[in-house]
Amino acid sequence: MSSTRWTAGDVPDQHGRVAVVTGANTGLGFETAKVLAARGATVVLAVRDVGKGTAAAERMAGDVSVQRLDLSSLTSVREAAQALREEHPRVDLLINNAGVMYTPRETTQDGFERQFGTNHLGHFAFTGLLLDALLPVAGSRVVTVSSIAHRIRAAIHFDDLQWERSYSRVGAYGQSKLANLLFTYELQRRLAVRGAGTVAVAAHPGVSNTELVRNSPAPVRAVMDRLGSLLTQSAERGALPTLRAATDPAVLGGQYFGPGGPGESRGLPRQVASSPQSHDLDVQQRLWTVSEELTGVRFPV
Known part of the structure; x- marks a missing residue:
């Protein structure tokens, strides 16, 4: 994979392609969807708040529609997937972007x-229910947005996945973002075994200035308020790894993209490495099995 300077101007023509972007009414998802629509894709903003999604769509040029999707409700996930399959029998891009970060202990x-x-199980179920619309489409991709936080106090706590014994908002977020990568790699393995034309890819935005930080601990918010411009990059720049993972013709299944600057916190997108535990095949397969059991969704691969 070339590490040459890659920007939104390198996104190829997307006419004739259908892209579904979760959490696309603000932040990284909005910037991702906006570029895809501007390049000619038919874009669906899959969002929890339809009013905010509609307002976001009105700020984009191109063929943009809105689908209600609440990833914290499996009923909503199933309803959204059914509506999308009826409206768009073929899907070229599914971008699992939505997420919550550092929330208090809630269910x-x-x-x-x-x-x-929300970050893992909702997207796991949504992907499984939409995959039949991607599999027949040559060059289709599932892009899941992870985080550098997959390395921070992160592990899959199979003995307490729901953090019922004790709760760490940082540890729980790290678990969810590690799960995004384990899911991507296991999905790619299953797609490859099937010989599918669909690939699974992951990306992360570095440290981007978005609404996600609103639930951060007070000391983190204080640092961000004072030094945010030095430590973070814009949502527009933070969306570039996702856009590259979704559209660069040279991308291969199982790759992972992030900013190319120091610590992968900011900079233009390039292929990056994830943690050793994200590549643990036994953990990937165990998480997959548990996720199927918890969501009731079985994949066609």
Whole structure:
């Protein structure tokens, strides 16, 4: 993979392609969807708040629509996937971007810890229910947005996935972002075994200035308020790794993209490495099995 300077101007023409972007009414998802729509893709903003999604769509040029999707509700996930399959029998890009970060200990409508339930299980189920629309499409991709936090106090706590014994908002977020990578790599392995034309890729935005930090501990917010411009990059720049993973013709399944600057915190996108535990095959397969059991979703691969 070339490490040459890659910007939004390098996104190829997307006419004729259908892209579904979760959490696309603000931040990284908005910037990702905006570029894809401007390049000619038919873009669906899959968002929890339809009003905010509609307002976001009105700020984009191109063929943009809105689909309600609450990743913290498996009922909503199933309804959204069904509606999308009816409206778009073929999908070229599924970008699993939405997420919550450092929330207080809360549960989803299905009783899952909110960060794990939203960031991983919701996207796991949504992908499984939409995959039949991607598999027949040559060059289709599933792009899942992880984080450098997959290295921070991160492990898959199979003995307490829902953090019922004790809760760490940092540890729970790290678990969810590690799960995003384990899911991507296991999905790619299954797609490759099938010989599918669909690939699974991951990306992370570095340290981007988005609404996600609103639930951060007070000391973190204080540092961000004072030094944010030095430590972070814009959402527009933070979306570039996702855009490269989704559209660069040279991308291969199982790759991971992030900013190319020091510590992968900012900079133009390039292929990066993830933690050794994200490549643990036994953990990948165990998490997959548990995720199927918790969501009731079985993949066609």
